[in-house]
Amino acid sequence: xxxxxxxxxxxxxxxxxxxxxxxxxxxxxxxxxxxxxxxxxxxxxxxxxxxxxxxxxxxxxxxxxxxxxxxxxxxxxxxxxxxxxxxxxxxxxxxxxxxxxxxxxxxxxxxxxxxxxxxxxxxxxxxxxxxxxxxxxxxxxxxxxxxxxxxxxxxxxxxxxxxxxxxxxxxxxxxxxxxxxxxxxxxxxxxxxxxxxxxxxxxxxxxxxxxxxxxxxxxxxxxxxxxxxxxxxxxxxxxxxxxxxxxxxxxxxxxxxxxxxxxxxxxxxxxxxxxxxxxxxxxxxxxxxxxxxxxxxxxxxxxxxxxxxxxxxxxxxxxxxxxxxxxxxxxxxxxxxxxxxxxxxxxxxxxx
Amino acid sequence: xxxxxxxxxxxxxxxxxxxxxxxxxxxxxxxxxxxxxxxxxxxxxxxxxxxxxxxxxxxxxxxxxxxxxxxxxxxxxxxxxxxxxxxxxxxxxxxxxxxxxxxxxxxxxxxxxxxxxxxxxxxxxxxxxxxxxxxxxxxxxxxxxxxxxxxxxxxxxxxxxxxxxxxxxxxxxxxxxxxxxxxxxxxxxxxxxxxxxxxxxxxxxxxxxxxxxxxxxxxxxxxxxxxxxxxxxxxxxxxxxxxxxxxxxxxxxxxxxxxxxxxxxxxxxxxxxxxxxxx
Numbered sequence: 001x002x003x004x005x006x007x008x009x010x011x012x013x014x015x016x017x018x019x020x021x022x023x024x025x026x027x028x029x030x031x032x033x034x035x036x037x038x039x040x041x042x043x044x045x046x047x048x049x050x051x052x053x054x055x056x057x058x059x060x061x062x063x064x065x066x067x068x069x070x071x072x073x074x075x076x077x078x079x080x081x082x083x084x085x086x087x088x089x090x091x092x093x094x095x096x097x098x099x100x101x102x103x104x105x106x107x108x109x110x111x112x113x114x115x116x117x118x119x120x121x122x123x124x125x126x127x128x129x130x131x132x133x134x135x136x137x138x139x140x141x142x143x144x145x146x147x148x149x150x151x152x153x154x155x156x157x158x159x160x161x162x163x164x165x166x167x168x169x170x171x172x173x174x175x176x177x178x179x180x181x182x183x184x185x186x187x188x189x190x191x192x193x194x195x196x197x198x199x200x201x202x203x204x205x206x207x208x209x210x211x212x213x214x215x216x217x218x219x220x221x222x223x224x225x226x227x228x229x230x231x232x233x234x235x236x237x238x239x240x241x242x243x244x245x246x247x248x249x250x251x252x253x254x255x256x257x258x259x260x261x262x263x264x265x266x267x268x269x270x271x272x273x274x275x276x277x278x279x280x281x282x283x284x285x286x287x288x289x290x291x292x293x294x295x296x297x298x299x300x301x302x303x304x305x306x307x308x309x310x311x312x313x314x315x316x317x318x319x320x321x322x323x324x325x326x327x328x329x330x331x332x333x334x335x336x337x338x339x340x341x342x343x344x345x346x347x348x349x350x351x352x
Numbered sequence: 353x354x355x356x357x358x359x360x361x362x363x364x365x366x367x368x369x370x371x372x373x374x375x376x377x378x379x380x381x382x383x384x385x386x387x388x389x390x391x392x393x394x395x396x397x398x399x400x401x402x403x404x405x406x407x408x409x410x411x412x413x414x415x416x417x418x419x420x421x422x423x424x425x426x427x428x429x430x431x432x433x434x435x436x437x438x439x440x441x442x443x444x445x446x447x448x449x450x451x452x453x454x455x456x457x458x459x460x461x462x463x464x465x466x467x468x469x470x471x472x473x474x475x476x477x478x479x480x481x482x483x484x485x486x487x488x489x490x491x492x493x494x495x496x497x498x499x500x501x502x503x504x505x506x507x508x509x510x511x512x513x514x515x516x517x518x519x520x521x522x523x524x525x526x527x528x529x530x531x532x533x534x535x536x537x538x539x540x541x542x543x544x545x546x547x548x549x550x551x552x553x554x555x556x557x558x559x560x561x562x563x564x565x566x567x568x569x570x571x572x573x574x575x576x577x578x579x580x581x582x583x584x585x586x587x588x589x590x591x592x593x594x595x596x597x598x599x600x601x602x603x604x605x606x607x608x609x610x611x612x613x614x615x616x617x618x619x620x621x622x623x624x625x626x627x628x629x630x631x
Contacts, residue, residue, distance in 0.1 A: 052534055072537040085535035089553040099539035102549075150540070 002064065003028035003186050004049070004154065009058030011044050018044040020210040021058070026203060028063065029184045031177065033197035035233070036207035043158055045207070046190045050156050051075050062154060062186075078147030079156040084139045084163070086131045086146070092118075093127030096146045103150065117145040120179070137168045144176070148183070155180070155187040161196060173199045194234050198222070206230050222277075226263050228350050231275050238281070238320045240295075241352065242274040250274050250349060253316050255295050259347035266349065273350040278323040280346035283311050283330045286337035293347070294339040295320075299332045313340050385606035394600050404607035413591075413608070420571060420587040421615060423502070427509045428566040432559060434510070435517035440551060442518070443526045454522070460515040469579040472508040473499055476580070504580040509573055513566045520565055524558030560627040568616050588612045 004026045011019040019041040026032050034042035047053040049060060051072035059068045067075055086095050094101075096117055097110040105113075118124050121141035126134075134142065140160060147155065160176070161169045177200040180187045191197055197204050198218045205215040206229075214226045218234075225231035228239055242250035242257065244266040249256045257274060266272055283299075284291055297315035304310075309329055313320045320340055324330070332338055386404060388396045407413070442453055475481050476498035483495035498504055532554060536546040552559070574589050586594075588608060596605035 050538055052537070072534075073540045073542055075538075077538055079535065079538040081531040081535055083529055083531050085529060085531040087532060087536075087550060087554070089556065098536070098549075102540050102545070146535075146539070156538075 003030065003062065004032075004188075005059075005061040006045070006049070007059045007061070009045070009048060009055045009060065011041075011048060011053060012056045017210050019048070019055075022212050024205060024212065024215060026186070028186055030202040031180050031187045031189070031200055032203045032205060033201035034188065034190045034205050034207060035192065035194060035197040036213075037192060037233075040207040041210040042190045042205075042207045046156055046158055046188055049154065049188060050077055050079050076150070076153045077156060078150070078152035078154070080140070080143045080147050080158065080160050082159045082162060084143040086139055086143055088131050090131070091127065092129050092131065092134070092142055095131065095142060096127070096149055098146065099150045113149060117149060120148075121145045136163050136165075137172065140164060140172065144179075148185075153186065155185045157187070157189045159190055159192070161191070161193065169196070170199075176200060198234070204234070206233060208233075224261055224263065224348060225275070225350070228273055228275075228352075231350060236278050236321065238276045238278065239350070240274045240276075240315070240318050240320070242272055242349075244268060244270045244272045244349070248344075252295055257295065257342060257347060258293050258344040259349050260345045261347075262349040264349075264351050266351075271352045273352050274342075275348050275350050276320075276342050276346050278310070278321045280343065281320070281322050282324065282328060282341040282343075283313065283322050283332060284339045284341060285330055285332060286339055288339070290339055291341040293344055294341045297338055297340055299334055299336045299338055301334060302332065304329075311338075313338055315340060382606045382609055385603055386610045388603045388606075390601060390603050396603050401603070404604045405611075407604060408607060408611055416586070416591060417588055417611060417615060419585075420589070420612075421619065423506065423585075423587065424509075424567045424570045425619075427506055427513060427570045428563040430506070430510045431513040431517045431566050432563055435514050435521060435562075436552075436555075436559065437547075438514075439518050439521040439525050440547070442522065443528075454519075457515045457518050461519075465512065465573065465575045468508060468512055469576045472504065472511070472576075473579055476504050476507075499580045500582040500585065502581065502585050505577050505585050508576045508580050509570045512573070512576065513570055516569060517562050517566055520562035521555070521558055524555050528554060557627065560623055564620050564623050567619060571612065571616055588615075 002025065004024070006022055006024040009019060009022045010017065022041075022045060034045060036042045044053060048055050049067075051067070051070060055068060059066060061067060087098065090098065093111075093114045096114045097105075100110045100113060114127050115124070118127060121144060123138060123141055126138070131139065131142075140163070144157075144160075157176075161172060164172060173196055176189075180200075189197075189200060201218055203215060204218050204221055206213045206221065208229055214221055214230050221230065222235050225234060225237070231237040231239065240252050242252045245251050245256065246268045249258045250272060251257075252274060259274065262272075282291070284294070286296065295315050297313040297320065299311060300314045300319070301312040302309065306326075309324045309326065311322045311324065311330075311332065313322065322340065330338065384398055385396065387400050387402060388398045389401045389403075391397055408417075442450060445453065477483075478495050478497035481495075481498065483492060483498060486492035487495040528551070532550055533546050536550045537543070541549060571587065572589050573587065574593050577585055577587050577590050589612065592605045592608045592612065595601045595608060
C-alpha cells in the first residue's frame with residue numbers, strides 16, 4: 001500500500017522558486033526526515049503536505065487520496081511547529097483537547113484522552129498548568145500530545161528540537177522515534193541537523209537549493225552520497241581532488257588510489273573527487289612499510305579523547321581527517337610523516 | 353540622602369514638576385472648587401459645601417451620567433467590532449500596504465473633532481445628506497434629517513474612535529505568533545472559528561485596554577454631542593461645559609467633573625479587575 005506520494009511538486013513565490021519539481025514516495029508508517037541547510041525548501045515542502053501552502057504545480061497523495069487542494073482543517077494531520085505554537089490563553093489540558101473540542105467530543109472523552117496523552121509523554125497530572133509555567137522540553141511534549149490527540153494519519157514536525165538544549169535534544173530524538181514506532185504513524189520531520197536525521201529516520205531526503213539531492217535509507221546515503229554536497233552534509237567526509245584514470249583507480253598527485261564505487265561515469269583524465277569517511281581510513285608512520293592504497297602526508301593535529309583518536313593529516317596541501325579506535329593508534333605526533341591508508345572499499349568517486 | 357539616591361532621583365525631577373504643575377495642581381483646584389460656595393455675585397468662595405454634589409443626586413443628572421456611560425460603552429464596543437477585524441487583516445498585508453494604511457489612519461487622527469462634527473452634520477442633513485441619496489435610490493420616499501439624534505452622535509464618535517482603536521490594537525496583533533493560527537488550522541479549525549477561538553482570546557488584554565481607552569476618550573467628547581445631538585443626547589461633559597461657560601457655576605461644573613472622573617476611574621478599575629482575574 002502506497003503511503004505518502006509527492007509528485008512533481010513545485011512552489012514559486014513570484015520569481016523565487018522555493019521547491020522545484022520534487023518527486024518522493026514513502027510507505028505508510030515510515031519516519032521521514034527532510035534534511036538540508038536553511039532556505040533549501042524543506043519547510044515549504046512540509047507546509048505543503050500540511051496544507052498550509054498550496055503547491056504551484058504537482059500533487060500530493062496519501063494512501064491514494066488526493067490531498068493537494070484539501071484545506072488544512074479537513075486533512076487528518078497533526079503538526080508540531082518550531083515555536084510549538086501552544087495557545088497561551090488555554091491550560092495544558094485545554095491545549096491538548098482543543099482539536100477534540102472543535103470536533104465536538106464530550107467532556108469526559110476529552111478528559112480521558114488528555115490523561116492518556118499526558119501519560120504517553122511522561123508528564124502525568126499537569127493538565128491544569130498554564131503554558132507559561134512549562135519548560136522548553138515540557139512545551140515540546142505538550143505540543144506533540146496536542147498534535148496526536150485525534151490520531152492523525154500524518155504527523156508533521158517542523159524543526160522540533162531547535163528550541164531545546166543539546167542534552168535534551170538527544171534524549172527527545174530517541175523518545176520521539178520510539179513513540180513514532182509505537183504508534184506506527186507516518187511522520188515527516190524537518191531538520192538541519194544530520195545526527196537528528198540519522199537517529200530518527202527510516203528515510204532521509206537531503207535537499208539543497210529547492211531540489212531533492214538524494215533520498216534513501218540513512219546508511220545508504222552515508223555510504224554512497226551522490227555528490228560532494230550530500231557527502232559534506234551527512235557526516236564528515238574527506239574530499240580530495242583527483243584525476244580519473246580508468247581501471248578502477250584515480251590519481252591523487254603521483255599516487256594511484258583504487259576505489260570501489262563511482263557515482264556517475266567519468267572520462268579518463270577528468271577531474272573528480274575522491275571521498276572517504278574518517279572512520280574507514282588508517283594512519284601509519286612513514287617509517288613502517290607502505291600499506292596498499294596509501295597516500296603520504298604530515299600530521300598537523302592529534303586529538304585523543306580516549307574513546308577515539310582524531311588525526312589531521314596534511315596531504316599535498318589537502319586536509320584529511322582520520323578517526324581511529326585506540327587499538328589502531330599509530331602513535332604519531334604533530335609533524336610525523338605518515339601514510340594514510342585508504343582501503344579501496346572505503347573509497348568512492350564523486351563528480352568534482 | 354545619599355549621593356546615589358540623589359543621582360537616581362535627579363532625572364525624575366523635571367517630569368515630576370511637569371506632572372505636578374500641569375496635572376496635580378489643577379486637579380486639586382477642581383477638588384477645592386467642587387466644594388466651594390457660589391456667592392450671589394457669581395463669584396466663588398472656598399469652603400466645604402457639599403450642596404453641588406447633592407444637586408447631582410437628582411434623577412436628571414444621574415440619568416445623564418448613566419446615559420453618558422452607556423453610550424460611551426456602546427461606542428467602545430462598536431469601534432472595536434470595526435477596528436479589530438480590520439487591524440487583524442491589516443497585519444496580513446504587505447509591508448508597503450501596511451505603511452500606507454497606517455499613515456492614512458494617523459492622518460485621520462489629525463482631523464479635529466469640530467471638523468468631523470460639522471462634516472457629519474452635513475452628511476446627515478435633510479438638504480445635502482444621505483437622506484437625498486436614499487430618496488434618489490428610492491429607499492426613502494422623501495429626504496429626511498438624520499441629525500440631531502442619538503444615532504448621529506454615536507456614528508460620529510465611532511468614526512472618531514476607530515483610528516485610535518486600530519492604532520491601539522496594531523502592536524499586539526502584529527506581535528502575535530502567526531503559527532498559533534496555523535496550529536489551530538492543523539487541529540481542525542476553520543479560518544472563521546480560529547479567529548474566534550484563538551485570535552480574539554489571545555489578544556484579550558489588548559482588546560480590553562483599547563476598549564477602556566475609547567470609552568474614556570469618548571466620555572470627554574463635547575462638540576460631537578452638542579452639534580449632532582439634541583439636549584437629551586448630551587453627555588456629562590457637555591453639561592460641565594454648559595455649567596462652566598454659560599451658567600458661570602464653576603463649583604457645580606467642578607463637582608460634575610469630579611463625578612465624571614470617579615465614573616471613568618471606577619469603570620477602568622472594574623474592567624481591569626474583571627479581565628485581570630484569569631491572567
